[in-house]
Structure formats: C-alpha cells, structure tokens
Amino acid sequence: MAVNMSVSMKIKDSIEQSSWIRKMFEEGAKLRAEFGAENVYDFSLGNPDLEPPAEFFKALKKMADSTATGMHGYMSNSGFMDVRNSIAKKVSKEHNLKIEGNSVVMTCGAAGGMNIILKTILDPGDEIIAIKPYFAEYGFYVSNHQGVLVLVNSNDDFSINIDAIEKAITPKTKGIIINNPNNPTGKIYKEKEIDQLCNMLKQKSSDNRKIFLISDEPYREIVYDNREVSPVLSKYVNALVVNSYSKSLSLPGERIGYVAVNPDFDKFNLLMDGLNLCNRILGFVNAPALMQRIVAELNDSKVNVGIYKKRRDILMAGLKEAGYEFPEPEGAFYLFCKAPGGDDIAFVKHLQKYNILAVPGIGFGGPGYFRIAYCVSEKVIEKAVPKFKDALASFR
Amino acid sequence: MAVNMSVSMKIKDSIEQSSWIRKMFEEGAKLRAEFGAENVYDFSLGNPDLEPPAEFFKALKKMADSTATGMHGYMSNSGFMDVRNSIAKKVSKEHNLKIEGNSVVMTCGAAGGMNIILKTILDPGDEIIAIKPYFAEYGFYVSNHQGVLVLVNSNDDFSINIDAIEKAITPKTKGIIINNPNNPTGKIYKEKEIDQLCNMLKQKSSDNRKIFLISDEPYREIVYDNREVSPVLSKYVNALVVNSYSKSLSLPGERIGYVAVNPDFDKFNLLMDGLNLCNRILGFVNAPALMQRIVAELNDSKVNVGIYKKRRDILMAGLKEAGYEFPEPEGAFYLFCKAPGGDDIAFVKHLQKYNILAVPGIGFGGPGYFRIAYCVSEKVIEKAVPKFKDALASFR
Numbered sequence: 166m167a168v169n170m171s172v173s174m175k176i177k178d179s180i181e182q183s184s185w186i187r188k189m190f191e192e193g194a195k196l197r198a199e200f201g202a203e204n205v206y207d208f209s210l211g212n213p214d215l216e217p218p219a220e221f222f223k224a225l226k227k228m229a230d231s232t233a234t235g236m237h238g239y240m241s242n243s244g245f246m247d248v249r250n251s252i253a254k255k256v257s258k259e260h261n262l263k264i265e266g267n268s269v270v271m272t273c274g275a276a277g278g279m280n281i282i283l284k285t286i287l288d289p290g291d292e293i294i295a296i297k298p299y300f301a302e303y304g305f306y307v308s309n310h311q312g313v314l315v316l317v318n319s320n321d322d323f324s325i326n327i328d329a330i331e332k333a334i335t336p337k338t339k340g341i342i343i344n345n346p347n348n349p350t351g352k353i354y355k356e357k358e359i360d361q362l363c364n365m366l367k368q369k370s371s372d373n374r375k376i377f378l379i380s381d382e383p384y385r386e387i388v389y390d391n392r393e394v395s396p397v398l399s400k401y402v403n404a405l406v407v408n409s410y411s412k413s414l415s416l417p418g419e420r421i422g423y424v425a426v427n428p429d430f431d432k433f434n435l436l437m438d439g440l441n442l443c444n445r446i447l448g449f450v451n452a453p454a455l456m457q458r459i460v461a462e463l464n465d466s467k468v469n470v471g472i473y474k475k476r477r478d479i480l481m482a483g484l485k486e487a488g489y490e491f492p493e494p495e496g497a498f499y500l501f502c503k504a505p506g507g508d509d510i511a512f513v514k515h516l517q518k519y520n521i522l523a524v525p526g527i528g529f530g531g532p533g534y535f536r537i538a539y540c541v542s543e544k545v546i547e548k549a550v551p552k553f554k555d556a557l558a559s560f561r
Numbered sequence: 562m563a564v565n566m567s568v569s570m571k572i573k574d575s576i577e578q579s580s581w582i583r584k585m586f587e588e589g590a591k592l593r594a595e596f597g598a599e600n601v602y603d604f605s606l607g608n609p610d611l612e613p614p615a616e617f618f619k620a621l622k623k624m625a626d627s628t629a630t631g632m633h634g635y636m637s638n639s640g641f642m643d644v645r646n647s648i649a650k651k652v653s654k655e656h657n658l659k660i661e662g663n664s665v666v667m668t669c670g671a672a673g674g675m676n677i678i679l680k681t682i683l684d685p686g687d688e689i690i691a692i693k694p695y696f697a698e699y700g701f702y703v704s705n706h707q708g709v710l711v712l713v714n715s716n717d718d719f720s721i722n723i724d725a726i727e728k729a730i731t732p733k734t735k736g737i738i739i740n741n742p743n744n745p746t747g748k749i750y751k752e753k754e755i756d757q758l759c760n761m762l763k764q765k766s767s768d769n770r771k772i773f774l775i776s777d778e779p780y781r782e783i784v785y786d787n788r789e790v791s792p793v794l795s796k797y798v799n800a801l802v803v804n805s806y807s808k809s810l811s812l813p814g815e816r817i818g819y820v821a822v823n824p825d826f827d828k829f830n831l832l833m834d835g836l837n838l839c840n841r842i843l844g845f846v847n848a849p850a851l852m853q854r855i856v857a858e859l860n861d862s863k864v865n866v867g868i869y870k871k872r873r874d875i876l877m878a879g880l881k882e883a884g885y886e887f888p889e890p891e892g893a894f895y896l897f898c899k900a901p902g903g904d905d906i907a908f909v910k911h912l913q914k915y916n917i918l919a920v921p922g923i924g925f926g927g928p929g930y931f932r933i934a935y936c937v938s939e940k941v942i943e944k945a946v947p948k949f950k951d952a953l954a955s956f957r
Contacts, residue, residue, distance in 0.1 A: 418850030448676035454814030
C-alpha cells in the first residue's frame with residue numbers, strides 16, 4: 166500500500182539506486198576528515214571550479230546599478246525578447262544557420278532545457294535513444310515524462326555507431342539525444358559522424374513520422390587543440406539544441422541556459438508553444454531574469470579554457486607514463502580511463518586506498534572504465550599523479 | 562498516430578485549452594493599439610508591478626561586489642546551508658514552530674516548490690484535493706506527476722468547507738493543497754478554519770495512511786488591516802509550506818522560493834531526500850545561487866503593502882458605489898467580483914467594450930465571478946472606476 170510513505174514508490178527506488186553516490190560522497194568526507202582535504206584527490210564531481218570571467222562581474226555590477234524598472238519581474242515564459250534575439254545571433258554563428266529570437270527559449274540551465282523538450286514531445290511510452298557512455302541524468306529526464314530511454318553502444322573509440330542507432334529505431338522512437346562534447350568520455354563527435362547520423366535520420370523520417378535530434382551541448386566551448394564542435398541545426402531540420410552557461414561562464418549555480426530550434430522544424434509554432442507552456446507548467450515559469458540579461462551581453466565571453474587544457478595535459482602525461490590507457494579527451498573536463506583488470510568498481514575502490522576519488526563507468530553505461538573529472542586545481546592533479554602510479558603498480 | 566506531431570497529445574490539448582487566455586492577451590494588445598495603452602485598463606495579470614524594496618538592491622550590489630569564490634557555483638541541490646538556516650528562522654516565526662535549515666529546500670519559486678513536492682509524493686493515480694476557487698496551475702502541477710486533482714467547493718463566503726473535503730477523501734487521497742491568502746478570491750483562511758481542517762485530517766490519518774497538507778503561501782505577507790495568516794506547521798505534523806519571494810519582494814522573474822517541512826513529518830529524512838532528488842532530476846538542479854544569498858539577508862524586508870492596500874480601497878469603494886458585489890479582499894492583490902447577470906464570460910466580454918480586461922472566474926473553478934488583479938497603478942484604477950460604473954449601467 167503506497168500511501169503509507171512520504172515519497173512515491175518510484176522516488177523511493179531512485180533514492181535507493183543513487184545511494185552509492187551518497188556512499189562515495191561519504192567516503193570522500195571520511196577521507197578528508199582523516200587525512201586533511203589537501204591530501205584527498207577528489208575527481209568525482211563535474212563541478213567547474215573556475216570563477217566566472219571578468220566580463221561577467223562587470224555585467225553583474227552594471228545590472229545591479231541599473232535603475233530601470235521591471236528588471237526582476239515576469240516576462241514571457243520563453244524569456245525577454247531582446248535576450249532571445251541576442252542568443253539567436255550566437256547560435257546562428259555556432260550552427261551555421263540564421264535563426265531569430267523566436268527560435269530560442271531561455272531555460273533554467275541545460276537540465277531545465279532537456280526537461281521542457283521531453284515534456285513537450287513525449288507521449289507515454291515514446292522512446293528516446295541515447296548513446297553509451299551517457300550522462301546518466303538522461304534516464305531521469307526521460308522517465309519524468311513517461312518516456313523510455315533506449316541505450317545504444319558507441320564504437321570502441323566512442324564515436325557514433327550509426328548502425329546500432331538505426332537498429333534501435335522502432336515505431337515508438339521520438340528522438341535521439343547526443344551529448345557533444347560527451348560526458349563522461351571527453352570525446353567530440355566529428356562533423357562527419359554528425360552528417361552520417363543526420364542522413365540516416367532523414368532516411369528514417371517520412372511525412373508521417375519525424376525523428377527529432379536533441380543535441381545537448383553544455384561543453385561546446387570547452388574544447389582543446391583548436392577543435393570545433395559540429396553545427397547541428399544547419400544539418401537537420403528537426404533538430405533542437407540545448408546549451409547552458411554552467412561551464413562556458415562557470416555559472417552552474419545560477420541555472421541559466423537555452424533551447425534553440427531549427428526554424429523549419431516540423432510544426433514549428435506548435436513546438437515553440439509547447440516549450441513555452443512546459444517551461445511554465447513544470448514550475449520553471451521562466452529562466453532567472455537577471456541572469457538572462459547578463460548572458461545576453463556575454464556572447465563573446467568564456468572562461469579561460471587554457472587552464473582546463475593545462476590540467477588535461479598534466480593528467481594525460483602522468484597517466485600515460487604510469488601505464489594507464491584512455492582515449493584523449495578532446496573537450497569538456499573529463500578523462501575516461503580504462504579500468505586496469507576490467508572491473509571499474511573494483512579499481513575505483515582500490516584508488517580510494519590512495520585517497521583518489523573517481524566514478525565507476527558503469528554509472529554512465531560504460532563499465533570497464535572510470536571517469537576522472539579534472540575540474541580541480543593543477544596542484545591536486547600534480548600531487549595525484551604519483552598516487553595513480555602507485556595504485557596501478559599495486560593492483561593485481 | 563502520435564508520432565506525426567511536434568508535441569505530445571496532452572500538451573497539444575493543453576495549448577488548445579489555454580488558447581482563450583491567448584485570445585484575451587491578443588484582445589488586450591488590440592485595444593492598446595487602437596486606444597493607446599493609457600486608455601486600456603488591464604486587470605488580467607497577477608504580475609506585481611511594484612519594484613523590489615531598497616534593501617534588495619543594497620544586497621544585490623553587495624553580492625555583485627563580493628570577491629568571495631564559489632558565489633555562482635553548485636551547492637547541495639537543496640540550497641546553501643547558511644541560506645536554509647536563515648530561512649528556517651523566518652519560517653519558525655511565521656509558523657510558530659522551531660525548525661532548522663535541514664527542514665528547508667530552496668526552490669525556483671513556489672511553482673518549482675509545488676512541482677518537487679508533487680513529484681516526490683505522488684504515485685500514479687494518487688489524488689490531491691484543492692478548494693474552489695483555486696489557482697488553476699495546480700491542475701497542471703498535479704497532472705505533471707500522474708496525479709489526479711480533486712476539486713471541492715468552498716462555502717458561499719469562500720471559507721473552507723470541511724465537510725466537503727472530508728467527503729472528497731478516498732483511499733487514494735495523498736494530500737490537500739490550500740492557497741492562503743487565496744488567488745483568486747483574496748480571502749485569508751481564518752486560524753479557526755485551519756484548526757478544523759487539521760483536526761479533520763488528523764482523524765482521517767492513521768498509522769497506515771497519512772494525508773499531507775500542502776500550504777501554498779506566496780501572498781502570506783501581502784495582507785491588509787493588520788490581518789495575519791495562520792501558522793500551519795505547528796498545527797499539523799504532516800504539513801509542508803511553499804513560499805516564494807515573487808510577491809513579498811516583487812521578484813517574480815528571479816524564481817526564488819522555498820519548501821519548509823515539519824521536522825516530525827512522517828519519514829522526514831526520506832521526504833527530504835525525495836525533495837532534494839526531485840529538485841535535481843526535474844531540471845531545477847538548485848534555486849538560483851545569487852538570489853538564494855540575497856533573500857537570506859532579507860528576512861525582515863518586504864514591499865510596501867500600503868500601496869496595494871490603497872489601491873484595494875479605491876477599487877472597493879468605486880465598485881461598491883457602482884453597485885457591484887464582492888467579498889472584501891483581505892490579502893493578495895485580487896478582488897473576486899460577482900458577475901452581474903451571473904454569466905462571468907459574458908460580463909468579461911462586456912467589460913472589454915469599456916477597455917477593461919479581467920478574467921472570468923470559470924478559469925479558477927469559480928463561475929459567476931470575475932477576477933480583478935489590482936497590481937496596477939492607482940491612476941489606472943481611478944480612471945477605470947467610472948468605466949466599471951458605465952459597464953454595469955449598460956449591462957442587461
């Protein structure tokens with residue numbers, strides 16, 4: 166009898182399933198208490214540690230000094246029109262397709278954007294495909310709106326396996342999520358892969374059935390070695406882009422991001438009405454007003470990606486030298502490392518003996534690997550490298 | 562076949578159902594274009610027009626000048642602990658019960674708070690009771706999480722009809738929402754009514770079944786003539802309070818509010834874990850960081866309620882003199898007026914001929930009445946009063 170609980174059956178299960186994450190946090194806290202925070206190497210959290218860039222603080226002070234009225238009031242559920250127009254200019258450049266502000270909905274970060282899209286498009290039982298390894302929150306987002314998440318394998322190098330996706334498509338497939346650059350692998354899907362994916366989706370679509378492409382791109386601006394992230398909106402008509410300023414401007418706590426849509430999307434006006442309505446009724450109502458106004462002025466600003474690059478380089482060199490194997494991270498701030506021996510949970514537990522905290526790949530649908538989030542100081546990485554070496558040497 | 566749509570069946574229906582609201586907006590825009598904005602009396606929106614108080618801008622500037630690190634970063638999904646501790650002090654006073662920060666979850670406004678509560682507690686098909694006339698968004702919030710909204714009548718004076726609620730309770734009843742002060746009636750439920758409601762809910766609860774009381778209180782501080790809003794947390798153990806700063810600090814666009822829970826709530830820790838998880842997975846992740854820090858410093862601040870009171874008094878006097886009938890608004894900024902002739906849609910259409918925009922009560926489950934939102938300038942109210950008079954005189 167369900168009524169004798171303070172939470173629903175589903176939420177109770179979810180709390181229990183995520184209890185291993187809590188255990189890891191508790192393990193980290195225990196290690197910090199025992200050895201001191203400076204002697205614990207916590208690579209478990211994708212929490213950007215860089216401060217926002219100077220331009221952000223300049224814009225914030227300007228807004229704080231503003232005497233304009235209505236700065237903190239309601240606006241359209243999709244956001245201030247001038248803000249949406251500004252974001253449209255940025256997206257037009259990135260996606261090589263001219264869009265206007267009416268193609269943009271301001272959201273409470275990428276997580277808010279994903280939820281309003283899925284709430285808008287999903288009928289109960291509709292399927293959404295995602296590529297392993299994947300950002301595990303997608304499972305919740307799809308389930309929130311009575312959809313079914315269908316996971317497909319990537320190729321061995323974590324590139325998109327077009328055949329696997331094609332085989333996973335059923336009459337119930339409503340869309341596919343790609344996360345580019347990818348969390349947890351740090352890989353960027355190449356433009357050629359995106360082309361192939363879009364071509365296949367075009368073939369699978371007809372007048373009676375469209376498959377939507379949802380490109381989740383919060384790490385679009387965190388890329389290395391002059392790499393670029395492929396446009397998507399210009400390549401596929403039924404495409405939606407989700408982005409946030411959590412990483413590019415280091416504003417994860419402020420919950421500001423957006424959804425952008427190809428203006429030729431099937432029944433575009435109905436879709437935009439749906440996104441607007443879902444932003445309202447899911448309880449977001451609108452993206453925070455002050456942050457909307459600030460990010461609208463910062464189209465050309467981002468954090469110093471060179472800092473993340475330097476950390477990546479130190480970590481890569483150290484792990485390689487120690488004998489670890491991994492694909493080179495091309496973007497985001499994650500390194501997805503092969504677990505020596507093949508059992509990622511066992512190896513992550515072993516790393517804890519060296520005060521190193523990482524996340525088993527199985528949580529991302531990538532068993533046999535573990536994720537190292539290198540959004541920590543260079544000093545922590547430098548001190549951790551010899552520990553990684555010792556851990557590998559002692560692991561049987 | 563549902564796949565040939567850009568939105569789900571349910572969202573398509575919702576868009577179509579709310580198209581009359583859009584029609585009203587369009588009608589307003591048309592009137593403004595034809596007669597000039599200053600000659601249109603728009604009482605349709607519950608959008609507070611007062612600017613935030615001076616203390617808000619002081620705190621905002623202080624935060625903007627802060628050189629502390631992590632001001633805009635992630636924190637616990639439930640919010641910064643020091644912020645939650647500050648809010649707990651405010652709630653303890655208002656609800657006559659000592660609570661700590663661990664009883665508080667910071668949310669993206671009251672709408673975010675309502676959604677995380679309902680997501681946390683509802684199994685599919687569970688029922689939530691609300692009292693007519695009611696804030697119509699509750700229908701969406703309950704439906705978002707597969708619940709069923711059960712509406713019950715209030716007494717003729719819009720006070721709580723305890724018998725009606727008791728009769729509506731079934732084995733599937735999970736909770737009851739009260740909105741105090743009420744939108745759209747502007748009534749405050751008296752302490753005696755809350756006592757009677759809590760007593761009935763206690764009788765209906767047992768070891769095997771608890772009925773949760775959700776008190777939605779965004780207008781708690783917008784009250785007139787020295788009235789007070791009854792505490793709830795001290796009166797019922799399985800009570801949750803939802804509040805926001807949208808009205809008390811005029812910050813509706815910034816999406817900042819909270820949920821507060823009785824510390825003796827049934828399986829308290831499980832509930833708080835559920836709220837924390839649902840804040841995360843619904844896509845809020847956390848309430849906006851900067852606004853959390855600001856409201857934590859403003860426990861003793863609010864907008865000048867005297868301004869709303871003066872508007873209410875002018876409106877009441879004018880409508881009474883013209884011959885309209887209505888219960889006196891005791892809080893919020895709504896006046897719920899009897900529709901002359903009894904047909905609220907017909908009368909609202911008639912008012913439009915006098916450039917007056919109001920909302921038919923049927924949208925709130927209160928047919929026969931219409932809602933006047935007096936969060937508009939005194940000047941607009943003063944100019945509208947003779948129009949209301951003319952409208953009534955010419956209405957057959």
